[in-house]
Amino acid sequence: MRLLIVEDDAEAAAYLTKAFREVGHVADHAADGLEGYAMAEGGGYDVLVIDRMLPRLDGLSLIRSLREQKDDTPALILSALAQVDDRVKGLRAGGDDYLPKPYAFSELLARVEVLARRRGAPASEPTTYRVGDLVLDRLAHRVTREGQEIVLQPREFRLLEYLMKHAGQVVTRTMLLENVWDYHFDPQTNVIDVHVSRLRAKVDKGFEPPMIHTIRGAGYMVRDSR
Amino acid sequence: MTAADAIPRKRQKFLPTLFRTTAFKLTAAYLVIFALFAAFVLGYVAWNAKRLLDDQIRSTIDAEIQGLAEQQRQGGIRRLVNIIERRSRAPGASLYLVTTPVGERIAGNVEAIPPGTLDRTGESEIEYARSSETVDKPSHALVRVYLLPAGFRLLVGRDLEERERLGIVIRRAAGWSLALVFVLGCFASWFVARRVLKRIDGMSETAHGIMEGDLEGRIAITGTGDELDRLALNLNAMLDRIGELMAGMQQVTDNIAHDLKTPLTRLRNRAEEALRTARSPDELRAALDGAIEEADNLIRVFNALLMIARLEAGRVSDNMSELDISEIVSGLAELYEPLAEEAGLSLTCEVAPSLKIRGNRELIGQALNNLIDNALKYGAPEQGGAGTVAVSARQAGDQVELSVADHGPGIPEADRGRVFDRFVRLDTSRSKPGFGLGLSLVAGVVRLHGGVLRLEDNAPGLRVVILLPAGSPKPVDTPALAESAASTPTPNPAGVPTH
Numbered sequence: 001m002r003l004l005i006v007e008d009d010a011e012a013a014a015y016l017t018k019a020f021r022e023v024g025h026v027a028d029h030a031a032d033g034l035e036g037y038a039m040a041e042g043g044g045y046d047v048l049v050i051d052r053m054l055p056r057l058d059g060l061s062l063i064r065s066l067r068e069q070k071d072d073t074p075a076l077i078l079s080a081l082a083q084v085d086d087r088v089k090g091l092r093a094g095g096d097d098y099l100p101k102p103y104a105f106s107e108l109l110a111r112v113e114v115l116a117r118r119r120g121a122p123a124s125e126p127t128t129y130r131v132g133d134l135v136l137d138r139l140a141h142r143v144t145r146e147g148q149e150i151v152l153q154p155r156e157f158r159l160l161e162y163l164m165k166h167a168g169q170v171v172t173r174t175m176l177l178e179n180v181w182d183y184h185f186d187p188q189t190n191v192i193d194v195h196v197s198r199l200r201a202k203v204d205k206g207f208e209p210p211m212i213h214t215i216r217g218a219g220y221m222v223r224d225s226r
Numbered sequence: 227m228t229a230a231d232a233i234p235r236k237r238q239k240f241l242p243t244l245f246r247t248t249a250f251k252l253t254a255a256y257l258v259i260f261a262l263f264a265a266f267v268l269g270y271v272a273w274n275a276k277r278l279l280d281d282q283i284r285s286t287i288d289a290e291i292q293g294l295a296e297q298q299r300q301g302g303i304r305r306l307v308n309i310i311e312r313r314s315r316a317p318g319a320s321l322y323l324v325t326t327p328v329g330e331r332i333a334g335n336v337e338a339i340p341p342g343t344l345d346r347t348g349e350s351e352i353e354y355a356r357s358s359e360t361v362d363k364p365s366h367a368l369v370r371v372y373l374l375p376a377g378f379r380l381l382v383g384r385d386l387e388e389r390e391r392l393g394i395v396i397r398r399a400a401g402w403s404l405a406l407v408f409v410l411g412c413f414a415s416w417f418v419a420r421r422v423l424k425r426i427d428g429m430s431e432t433a434h435g436i437m438e439g440d441l442e443g444r445i446a447i448t449g450t451g452d453e454l455d456r457l458a459l460n461l462n463a464m465l466d467r468i469g470e471l472m473a474g475m476q477q478v479t480d481n482i483a484h485d486l487k488t489p490l491t492r493l494r495n496r497a498e499e500a501l502r503t504a505r506s507p508d509e510l511r512a513a514l515d516g517a518i519e520e521a522d523n524l525i526r527v528f529n530a531l532l533m534i535a536r537l538e539a540g541r542v543s544d545n546m547s548e549l550d551i552s553e554i555v556s557g558l559a560e561l562y563e564p565l566a567e568e569a570g571l572s573l574t575c576e577v578a579p580s581l582k583i584r585g586n587r588e589l590i591g592q593a594l595n596n597l598i599d600n601a602l603k604y605g606a607p608e609q610g611g612a613g614t615v616a617v618s619a620r621q622a623g624d625q626v627e628l629s630v631a632d633h634g635p636g637i638p639e640a641d642r643g644r645v646f647d648r649f650v651r652l653d654t655s656r657s658k659p660g661f662g663l664g665l666s667l668v669a670g671v672v673r674l675h676g677g678v679l680r681l682e683d684n685a686p687g688l689r690v691v692i693l694l695p696a697g698s699p700k701p702v703d704t705p706a707l708a709e710s711a712a713s714t715p716t717p718n719p720a721g722v723p724t725h
Binding site: 100102104155181183184185186187189190191194195198217 | 515518521522525526529557560561562564565568588589591592595599602
């Protein structure tokens with residue numbers, strides 16, 4: 001995956017490029033908005049990671065300019081402004097995701113990977129997700145494993161749906177809270193963990209191998225470990 | 227400039243200061259306007275008086291000319307000359323002159339008249355001298371020349387001294403009154419300006435004192451209720467408000483210092499200890515994990531504080547929309563239900579359908595989230611046994627009432643006022659996680675939405691009630707609906723709302 005990091009703080013930029021390269025991605029760096037715009041316009045990037053406050057051209061204007069050029073490369077906005085309105089403004093400008101500073105790198109990585117995958121994905125979602133012997137039928141609202149039906153509450157169904165949609169990718173707790181519950185606030189407790197462990201009890205209990213994996217310090221991942 | 231040296235400087239420059247005051251300038255402007263007005267009135271009176279006098283003189287002259295002409299017609303030029311000679315000698319007589327057609331003087335009491343006067347018949351104003359007087363100062367007169375039959379000319383005129391005297395009187399009156407207006411005006415403006423200046427200086431001194439750090443200083447109120455008093459009252463109220471805010475900020479700063487220093491110290495200690503004692507990479511890793519966790523907690527405190535600050539500044543209100551509060555409440559109850567179960571509590575949810583409010587979804591969500599989180603943390607019954615956390619939402623008149631109730635130890639009456647303050651935690655041992663910001667945030671959110679937040683005794687336990695103005699459209703309040711809403715909750719021990 002090719003990434004462009006537009007960030008004016010040299011230390012933060014160095015940290016990010018190094019961290020992304022360590023996990024096997026190609027990461028370029030632009031130090032201000034105009035340079036970032038020129039590089040992004042050159043194309044070839046899978047995801048743009050853009051700081052909101054940049055010299056010469058701010059992050060939101062950069063994204064807006066790209067969108068006007070019909071460039072729809074997924075963009076994630078990093079910002080020290082963490083309030084509700086700021087996120088809404090960021091998304092309205094054409095950003096695809098918004099992450100307040102300070103953030104955990106694992107959170108950023110998970111979100112960037114989801115954005116990159118979304119770009120390659122076909123326009124229409126498949127009606128059935130399949131991971132190993134676990135099958136989720138989105139139309140019939142049915143989940144089976146090894147052919148046996150697993151009965152889920154509506155919310156549990158949506159939780160599993162989101163996890164399976166991003167099978168093989170790390171999904172963080174915040175991403176689950178945002179996408180499954182549509183909450184954009186900080187619950188300050190491990191509510192998500194409890195929901196996942198309930199889901200796990202239904203999906204993984206009595207079957208081998210486990211499908212829902214806890215990724216330490218990051219979140220969860222659904223993956224067929226065979 | 228300090229308050230101490232402001233006073234002598236003020237004395238020294240008192241007069242220039244006086245001239246610069248608004249009161250002085252206003253008075254000066256009034257003075258000029260008044261003087262102009264007075265001058266106009268006097269001028270008008272003078273002009274009218276002159277006109278009246280002129281008319282009078284003119285009619286006198288006309289009457290005399292007619293009389294004399296009549297005499298001449300009856301008795302000829304000789305009789306006319308006789309009459310004129312006689313009249314000329316009378317005291318205060320008019321001016322008379324009779325000449326031959328070639329301009330030779332026959333009779334009269336006028337000596338020197340400007341040449342050519344007699345050639346113009348009709349009225350004119352001339353300088354003249356009487357025959358009896360020495361010619362040192364020419365007098366003014368209004369004269370009229372009448373052409374008698376056979377070419378004789380008759381001049382009759384009246385001295386204008388009276389008119390001139392009147393002019394002098396009026397000019398003198400104008401001068402005096404203007405001088406008086408000026409003096410009185412100066413005195414009045416000095417008096418008014420000094421009074422105002424004194425009070426303004428008092429205000430300035432108070433302001434200086436406050437800038438110097440005496441935050442208790444207030445502007446003196448004279449009690450007259452005039453505009454300066456009203457200004458002073460408002461300024462004092464503003465100072466009181468600023469004082470309150472400063473005190474609040476001071477308290478917050480102290481609390482932040484304490485509550486952020488504690489985790490920072492812990493963070494530092496952990497790192498230090500790990501450096502000193504850790505032998506294996508695993509131990510170092512564990513220490514780093516701990517450090518990151520502490521840092522995350524600090525970030526949370528910062529975010530909560532920032533949010534509260536923004537709420538108190540009232541700056542989030544531009545993101546309001548109509549919300550289905552029923553959906554938010556039941557969604558949150560559902561989110562927390564597994565956690566409640568894990569804590570050995572049962573969470574019940576009693577929500578009337580489709581309640582609407584106007585608000586910010588994330589803020590309302592965060593507030594309710596904090597309340598439910600608190601109830602789960604502190605709501606376990608003290609004697610043990612199965613506790614219940616009851617979440618409800620219902621219509622109450624034109625308001626929506628949300629409540630979160632538990633059966634924990636509750637909050638003593640005396641403490642209910644202060645739990646909304648930042649960093650206040652009743653759990654003095656501080657053994658449970660938390661920063662004491664949750665209820666402050668709830669209070670801020672409720673205030674921003676124009677609602678009321680109440681803490682009630684749930685006997686035993688705590689019941690937090692939020693009253694928010696209902697948004698339109700109001701839910702249809704049919705008896706059937708109300709009944710179904712009331713019957714939803716209890717037979718649902720798991721607390722998951724029926725969808």
